[in-house]
Amino acid sequence: MHSSPSPNERTPLHTQMALAAQGLRGVEQGQSAREIVAAWPPSPAKPGAQALLYHTLRHWGQVRALVAQLAQRKPHPQVQALLAVALALLLPQAVSDAPAALPSYQPFTVVDQTVQAVRSHKRLAAQAGFVNACLRRFLREQDRLLALIHTDPAVRWNHPRWWVQALQDDHADWQAILAANNARAPLTLRVNTAQGTRDAYLARLRDAGIEAWPVLEAGIELAKPQDVHTLPGYAQGAFSVQDAAAQLAAPLLLGGLQATPEQQGQPGQMLRVLDACAAPGGKTSHLLEWAASHRLPLDVLALDVDAGRCARITQNLLRLGWGAALEAGKASAKGLEKAAEPSAAPPDSPTAEGMPMDARPAAAAPPTSTTSDTALRAALRVTVQTGDAAQPEAWRPRWLGEHGLLDALLLDAPCSASGIVRRHPDIRWLRRAQDIDALARTQALLLARLWPLLRPGGRLLYCTCSVFHREGREPIRQFLHTHADAALLGDMLQLLPTSGAPSAGDPAGENHDGFFYALLEKKA
Numbered sequence: 431m432h433s434s435p436s437p438n439e440r441t442p443l444h445t446q447m448a449l450a451a452q453g454l455r456g457v458e459q460g461q462s463a464r465e466i467v468a469a470w471p472p473s474p475a476k477p478g479a480q481a482l483l484y485h486t487l488r489h490w491g492q493v494r495a496l497v498a499q500l501a502q503r504k505p506h507p508q509v510q511a512l513l514a515v516a517l518a519l520l521l522p523q524a525v526s527d528a529p530a531a532l533p534s535y536q537p538f539t540v541v542d543q544t545v546q547a548v549r550s551h552k553r554l555a556a557q558a559g560f561v562n563a564c565l566r567r568f569l570r571e572q573d574r575l576l577a578l579i580h581t582d583p584a585v586r587w588n589h590p591r592w593w594v595q596a597l598q599d600d601h602a603d604w605q606a607i608l609a610a611n612n613a614r615a616p617l618t619l620r621v622n623t624a625q626g627t628r629d630a631y632l633a634r635l636r637d638a639g640i641e642a643w644p645v646l647e648a649g650i651e652l653a654k655p656q657d658v659h660t661l662p663g664y665a666q667g668a669f670s671v672q673d674a675a676a677q678l679a680a681p682l683l684l685g686g687l688q689a690t691p692e693q694q695g696q697p698g699q700m701l702r703v704l705d706a707c708a709a710p711g712g713k714t715s716h717l718l719e720w721a722a723s724h725r726l727p728l729d730v731l732a733l734d735v736d737a738g739r740c741a742r743i744t745q746n747l748l749r750l751g752w753g754a755a756l757e758a759g760k761a762s763a764k765g766l767e768k769a770a771e772p773s774a775a776p777p778d779s780p781t782a783e784g785m786p787m788d789a790r791p792a793a794a795a796p797p798t799s800t801t802s803d804t805a806l807r808a809a810l811r812v813t814v815q816t817g818d819a820a821q822p823e824a825w826r827p828r829w830l831g832e833h834g835l836l837d838a839l840l841l842d843a844p845c846s847a848s849g850i851v852r853r854h855p856d857i858r859w860l861r862r863a864q865d866i867d868a869l870a871r872t873q874a875l876l877l878a879r880l881w882p883l884l885r886p887g888g889r890l891l892y893c894t895c896s897v898f899h900r901e902g903r904e905p906i907r908q909f910l911h912t913h914a915d916a917a918l919l920g921d922m923l924q925l926l927p928t929s930g931a932p933s934a935g936d937p938a939g940e941n942h943d944g945f946f947y948a949l950l951e952k953k954a
């Protein structure tokens with residue numbers, strides 16, 4: 431019996447190639463691949479075209495150089511892009527490193543379908559013969575052509591030259607980083623432990639015939655990536671998609687965080703945590719989950735400068751079952767506004783906010799039970815706010831009161847994203863060398879502006895998904911140099927992307943993105 435054909439098999443390759451080539455031109459003009467694909471209307475060609483686009487981006491250094499060798503004069507941009515998509519499929523290594531979504535095509539099929547794609551484009555039809563000749567020449571002379579271009583680092587590593595140089599400057603094992611960037615990332619989940627245990631979710635996956643294993647405290651790595659919407663419990667918020675390296679943030683910040691003696695004496699008192707660059711909320715929800723399972727009463731402000739992305743934080747929190755915590759956040763903000771009226775208690779007095787609501791997700795909250803259970807249950811609330819983290823005066827009064835201080839602060843700063851290239855193969859082509867300077871300035875500014883909000887004894891976790899020292903250890907060293915009241919707790923942690931090779935003592939396990947962490951404490 432034949433199984434039903436996948437959309438890729440039903441859609442001619444040339445239709446998928448034409449769409450992927452259009453996407454490639456979008457990336458060339460500075461658009462992100464994710465945005466490009468999101469804007470494509472649903473069609474049977476879409477999944478295959480996306481796989482082709484991402485595959486070509488992984489080989490773009492190489493195929494661009496090949497197009498330059500094969501075409502004496504620059505062809506029309508759509509023809510150039512089609513040649514790039516075709517050559518990425520014809521490369522000798524394409525068979526071994528193509529994503530599962532791409533079937534392996536015979537070279538003559540690729541040539542034929544590229545010619546078809548050119549012919550079906552009215553204005554380009556005349557170039558069909560030229561495209562056919564280029565691709566056949568590549569098949570005849572590939573060894574010579576590949577050897578000719580191989581000495582260029584942009585070709586050898588499929589990264590811009592400045593990027594290869596920056597890694598060489600920063601890391602002895604720069605080649606391993608580049609190799610990992612070109613490998614495919616696993617699908618890693620973080621189980622929503624406020625709803626159920628990791629073991630219980632592993633059992634659900636097993637029942638569904640999905641092979642997976644545990645990573646870190648609450649993570650799961652799947653043997654084969656698949657559409658997350660098809661995994662059990664997605665809509666009910668059973669898990670989030672989050673790389674293992676990013677799953678270190680919540681435990682690093684909250685583990686070992688102590689309430690002040692005054693807070694310990696106040697049974698309803700919550701620890702105040704700012705997630706300063708929070709969208710789309712991957713770490714915000716982890717803070718809540720971690721607090722729920724460790725019974726830490728937490729009041730989180732999830733702040734982001736981008737209103738559209740703030741909406742995604744709320745959406746994600748609702749999917750994960752944090753509706754009650756969001757309601758509690760709103761109620762608390764109202765309380766604070768009232769408290770600002772002259773007759774009310776001082777703004778940063780805990781009593782001005784009233785008793786925090788029990789705000790665990792509805793699915794996880796046990797029914798009203800014994801008093802001791804109720805006392806033990808973590809009280810949690812979260813507020814999503816659009817605002818510039820570098821201008822606390824605009825959002826601080828409403829949430830913290832005019833002079834209120836934070837117990838903890840997560841600064842997941844905007845960065846080059848150079849650590850997550852294996853998931854986003856377009857990033858390396860979209861960034862410019864000068865972007866790193868601008869990002870480093872923003873990171874330093876955010877650190878300096880947010881630090882005064884922390885109480886003595888409070889903690890700030892600075893992180894970036896970058897592997898460049900300019901965005902990691904350098905701003906932190908500089909900050910420690912200029913802030914005598916800041917102490918580094920433990921060592922800075924520069925995680926490098928790995929592709930599944932066992933690495934002794936790596937706190938994020940064997941297969942994760944690149945990430946940087948530094949935990950600072952304000953001296954009392």
Ligand SMILES: C[S@@+](CC[C@H](N)C(=O)[O-])C[C@H]1O[C@@H](n2cnc3c(N)ncnc32)[C@H](O)[C@@H]1O
Pocket residue numbers: 706707708709710711712713714733734735736739817818819820842843844845
């Ligand atoms: C690395 S992403 C954060 C990822 C998020 N923490 C998570 O785990 O899902 C950086 C975020 O910083 C935000 N951002 C950039 N500049 C900002 C600023 N000045 N104030 C607040 N947010 C900012 C961006 O909009 C972006 O959403």
